[in-house]
Amino acid sequence: MKKFNSITVNIILFAGVIIAVLLGLMLGSTSLSMEEIWNVLTGGEASEAAKAIVKSIRLPRVAAGVLAGAGLSVAGVILQTIMDNPLASPNIIGVNSGAGFAVLIILALFPESFALIPAAAFLGALLTTFLILALAHYTRASKMTIVLAGIAVSGFVGAGINTLTLLFPDVVTSYNSFTIGGLSGVLMRDLYLPGLCIIISFILSIMLGRGLNVLSLGDDVAASLGMRVNLVRMLFVVLASILAGCVVSFAGLIGFVGLIVPHVCRKLVGNDARILIPASGMFGAILMVVSDIMGRVMFSPYELPVGIITAFLGGPFFMVLLLKGRRH
Amino acid sequence: MLEFKGVYAGYDKENIIKNTTFTVKNGEITVLVGKNGCGKSTLIKCLNRQINIREGKIMIDSKDITLYSPKDRAKKIAIMPQIRSIPSISVEGLAAHGRYPHLSYGRRLGEKDREIVDKALKLTNTEGLRHRNVSELSGGQRQRVYLAMTLAQSSEYIVLDEPAAYLDITYQLELMDMLKLLKSMGRTVLAVYHDLSQALKIADSIGVMENGEVIFQGGVTECLEEKILEKVFRVKAHSISLDSGSFVVFEK
Numbered sequence: 001m002k003k004f005n006s007i008t009v010n011i012i013l014f015a016g017v018i019i020a021v022l023l024g025l026m027l028g029s030t031s032l033s034m035e036e037i038w039n040v041l042t043g044g045e046a047s048e049a050a051k052a053i054v055k056s057i058r059l060p061r062v063a064a065g066v067l068a069g070a071g072l073s074v075a076g077v078i079l080q081t082i083m084d085n086p087l088a089s090p091n092i093i094g095v096n097s098g099a100g101f102a103v104l105i106i107l108a109l110f111p112e113s114f115a116l117i118p119a120a121a122f123l124g125a126l127l128t129t130f131l132i133l134a135l136a137h138y139t140r141a142s143k144m145t146i147v148l149a150g151i152a153v154s155g156f157v158g159a160g161i162n163t164l165t166l167l168f169p170d171v172v173t174s175y176n177s178f179t180i181g182g183l184s185g186v187l188m189r190d191l192y193l194p195g196l197c198i199i200i201s202f203i204l205s206i207m208l209g210r211g212l213n214v215l216s217l218g219d220d221v222a223a224s225l226g227m228r229v230n231l232v233r234m235l236f237v238v239l240a241s242i243l244a245g246c247v248v249s250f251a252g253l254i255g256f257v258g259l260i261v262p263h264v265c266r267k268l269v270g271n272d273a274r275i276l277i278p279a280s281g282m283f284g285a286i287l288m289v290v291s292d293i294m295g296r297v298m299f300s301p302y303e304l305p306v307g308i309i310t311a312f313l314g315g316p317f318f319m320v321l322l323l324k325g326r327r328h
Numbered sequence: 329m330l331e332f333k334g335v336y337a338g339y340d341k342e343n344i345i346k347n348t349t350f351t352v353k354n355g356e357i358t359v360l361v362g363k364n365g366c367g368k369s370t371l372i373k374c375l376n377r378q379i380n381i382r383e384g385k386i387m388i389d390s391k392d393i394t395l396y397s398p399k400d401r402a403k404k405i406a407i408m409p410q411i412r413s414i415p416s417i418s419v420e421g422l423a424a425h426g427r428y429p430h431l432s433y434g435r436r437l438g439e440k441d442r443e444i445v446d447k448a449l450k451l452t453n454t455e456g457l458r459h460r461n462v463s464e465l466s467g468g469q470r471q472r473v474y475l476a477m478t479l480a481q482s483s484e485y486i487v488l489d490e491p492a493a494y495l496d497i498t499y500q501l502e503l504m505d506m507l508k509l510l511k512s513m514g515r516t517v518l519a520v521y522h523d524l525s526q527a528l529k530i531a532d533s534i535g536v537m538e539n540g541e542v543i544f545q546g547g548v549t550e551c552l553e554e555k556i557l558e559k560v561f562r563v564k565a566h567s568i569s570l571d572s573g574s575f576v577v578f579e580k
Contacts, residue, residue, distance in 0.1 A: 084413070210428070210431070213417075213425070214425055214428055216413070216415055217412070217413055217415055217422075217425065218409075218411065218412060218413040219378070220373075220376070220378065220407075220409035220410075220411055220412070221409060221412055221413070221425075221474075221477075223376040223377065223378050223398075224376045224402065224406065224407035224408070224409060224478075225402055225425060225426070225428040225429055225481070226397075226398040226399035226400075226401060226402025226403070226428060226429035227398060227428070228398055229378075266416075270416075270417070271415065271416050271417055272417070272421070
């Protein structure tokens with residue numbers, strides 16, 4: 001149940017996103033002032049170095065952070081609600097195993113074609129999700145069958161992943177960096193298409209929020225209220241897989257964000273999807289951008305991938321939240 | 329009128345509901361009884377199309393149920409299922425979900441919707457709980473909030489699957505009064521009941537199910553005279569008279 005005014009929380013979160021983005025542009029191995037960033041963005045006077053750093057390194061990186069954080073968090077909210085399962089994350093619908101398998105195939109068969117990796121990750125994630133959906137649909141698409149079909153398909157695909165890593169041992173390093181997930185080296189052109197898809201899915205999920213609320217009352221109640229339960233659930237699974245699949249395409253497998261952000265935001269704004277989804281999206285964006293800043297500043301000039309930081313930050317934060325909730 | 333005409337239905341290959349003919353008349357309280365597993369809940373699930381009918385027809389006001397869109401059907405029949413989740417939302421919020429079939433896409437709750445929700449909360453004595461969280465309520469309170477949600481659907485037919493299950497006797501009796509009140513307001517009620525004495529006390533028409541079939545439907549007197557319940561449940565029924573009316577009790 002919510003403890004704060006939900007509109008206030010959303011306004012604060014929005015301000016937080018802007019601050020995080022500004023910090024993301026300013027901080028790094030070379031720090032830039034607010035003024036320099038302003039000048040670069042508005043086309044004013046700035047040094048070539050500043051222009052290069054902001055435009056080709058930090059801007060894509062921060063944009064990727066915002067999109068990845070928001071996309072994974074909203075996918076998490078959707079999946080946790082429709083599966084009625086607090087542990088649900090994009091993993092449950094095969095996004096990770098599917099993307100991983102596809103990337104591995106590309107690495108093994110076309111070792112020079114790094115440009116194919118984003119598309120392969122996205123397609124792998126979506127294909128696996130659709131395979132799971134088809135299996136679940138055939139058996140009446142209940143919550144349980146989706147989870148079980150997910151386990152079956154992920155297990156099968158996982159075996160494929162292991163086989164490939166044994167047959168092509170020299171691709172393991174590249175594959176590992178994909179599975180840890182990170183935002184370094186992201187290019188702006190890798191973001192346009194997934195970014196657009198994430199924004200559209202984000203808006204769609206807020207617009208369909210009431211449906212998500214009704215679905216959370218259970219299948220029987222939702223059906224009695226006149227909802228086509230299985231159809232709506234399928235629609236949300238597709239939305240979640242597009243969100244997560246897009247993120248995987250440019251950021252690899254970043255864990256934990258999709259799992260914890262929805263829980264944190266439920267405590268902040270309650271369970272109404274129409275408020276929870278924007279709140280989770282913004283909170284996820286902040287978490288991801290801040291984690292990425294920490295990853296590149298803390299051990300500079302070395303960098304920690306953002307996936308590691310989100311887990312380091314998220315774990316204890318989540319634990320504190322659980323303990324606090326218990327005392328009330 | 330709500331009519332089941334020779335209905336066969338089930339999950340897998342087997343039919344759980346067999347050749348069932350059953351009618352719910354407007355303005356009456358119709359009660360469905362039967363042993364555990366006889367198909368009562370399955371019959372109810374045919375009404376929200378959770379289960380597809382294999383043969384036969386279900387008619388709502390002389391129109392085949394399959395011809396209604398889900399939302400139009402939900403405007404006609406509100407069903408309170410037996411299995412309900414315990415959501416973490418406000419009482420008011422849960423009751424307001426009853427307006428779902430009336431909200432076209434993108435339409436928010438209006439003044440009139442709020443009035444209807446308020447009335448439903450008042451009728452179920454849950455007005456005072458309005459801002460409480462559903463997950464913090466007792467079983468009896470929660471049951472009443474779900475009833476409020478069902479009433480807020482403002483449908484002609486109200487279908488309740490074991491509404492008295494797991495409730496204290498106080499709530500059970502209160503619930504009977506509520507159903508009578510709904511009837512006096514002109515609503516039509518179909519309720520699955522577990523407690524036979526209460527079922528007989530409240531029913532205008534009683535349907536008895538056995539092995540997926542409705543083997544009897546009629547008035548309470550007829551049901552007792554033909555000793556239907558005695559055969560199905562293998563019990564003996566005795567009518568006893570008290571100042572407040574007659575009751576039926578059962579023994580082995």
